[in-house]
Amino acid sequence: MAPKHAPGSRRTRAAIAVSTAAALAVGGAIFAAQAEAASTNLLTNPSFGTGSLSGWTCDAGTASVVTSPVYTGDTYALAGAANNTDDAQCTQTVSVQPNTSYTLSGEVEGNYVYLGIAGGASTWTPAASSWTSLSTTFTTTASQTSVTVFTHGWYAQGTYYADNLALTGPAGAGSSPSASPTTASPSPSASPSKSASPSASPSKSASPSASASPTSTGTTGTGSSGLPKHVLAGYWQDFSNGAKALTLAQVPQGYNLVDVAFADADSANDGGVTFSIDSGLSSALGGYTAAQFTSDVATLHSRGQKVVLSVGGQNGTISISSSTAATNFANSVYALMKQYGFDGVDIDLENGVNATYTAQALQDLHNLVGSSLIITLAPQTIDVYTTGGDYFQLALDIKSILTITYTQYYNSGSMNGCDGNVYSESTENFMTALACTELENGLSPSQVGLGLPASTSAAGSGYVAPSLVDNALDCLAAGTNCGSFVPPSKWPGIGGAMTWSINWDASNGYAFLDTVGAHLASMS
Structure with a gap:
């Protein structure tokens, strides 16, 4: 603003007009400069x-x-x-x-x-x-x-x-x-x-390096996991089964969370687990040592990716059925985390889970590690299609420390959705109607993810095109691109997606990563 003239000053109208014009010009220039600066x-x-x-x-x-x-x-x-x-x-x-x-x-x-x-x-x-x-x-x-x-x-x-x-x-x-x-x-x-x-990136984790999953507006679940809002997870196979053999460092950076499959039961320690590089994988890679694996975990960390140890699997025999077993489990997993650099644990017990003692084991592990601990669950559809299942009860029991649950929407057959209707696998309705059950019965949206096979070779049944996984995520998050089942609510904080496995995805030209990973990156 131009300064005020002193009251009572004597000037001709012409002088006033010239002065006023000058003042307006100066004021305009200042305003323009401020606008330009802004x-x-x-x-x-x-x-x-x-x-x-x-x-x-x-x-x-x-x-x-x-x-x-x-x-x-x-x-x-x-x-x-x-x-x-x-x-x-x-x-x-x-x-x-x-x-x-x-x-x-x-x-x-x-x-x-x-x-x-x-x-x-x-x-x-x-x-x-x-x-x-x-x-x-x-x-x-x-x-x-x-x-x-x-x-x-x-x-x-x-x-x-x-x-x-x-x-x-x-x-x-x-x-x-x-x-x-x-x-x-x-x-x-x-x-x-x-x-x-x-x-950065719409689906990058908030880390120092290249992509993991960009929009890290918050972590999934609770604590300080460092994961992005919408997570792409995948299993890395510590064994050879026809899928492309990969070192851990060869896992693309688009996978925010890598589940190392699998830990083994410690026959000498009830509830305890062990882990070592499978000789078949080492042979397929021309030699792969524990030291190299540990170095690769650090490499993934440098890219902003998280690595957890998965326990169980289809053939796993790990059992946590007593307080002693729970303590042994927590202590053994904690030791492996310190040895290799794992960020947490994935519970993939496909042959039964004791909710009470598994919850104790995970709480004990959380007490040892702290809020940065990542805990994921990988139940089968039969385990969580009702709240009465042991896996569902486990998820609710550890809700305060649970990062995310990835239900396996494959190798399942038909199952009831949240509306009571029966849906067939390999369809969008199957994914959305079953996820709805978890979302409506106690788990937060960030704790619910979709687990799908990376290719037709990765599972006996349940494969869907990655684009259909994108549609299911859109349906759950925003009510768009739904099938005939339309969820009763929208959950924009939906946790993300998982695939079995990264190795099978590599064999399939990374179709899951390129399609679902890119889509998760674009979700707000």
């Missing part, structure tokens, strides 16, 4: 005009700067070479103001291209054959002073391109919004290793 692009090197990745931190070996294709009027653009194990993410951390609205926008080209804020708002396009605009708005929290912007593609979807990126809004304390950089001669640099900034 909408300044806070990103450094937003159009890669330096001819380099300056200002950006990208997954190693995946990013470069190219001269074609580029957005209209620009000279350079980002190229992210997504592959089977990396989504080619690039991030930049920016200072912002608390309780303030911002807009993130950009131009992208390619399949499954994402743009967003780590742990917050995001947007994406499944297929952009030419430059396509993406934009999302968000408001910072009362104490937030920085955000991490990300862009990335998706596994095995090929190279994506990004250009003309912008984060507009008031600059935070200590930041100096940059103007668009001057053009330099092309010198695409090798992308630097990723810094310890939160990973």
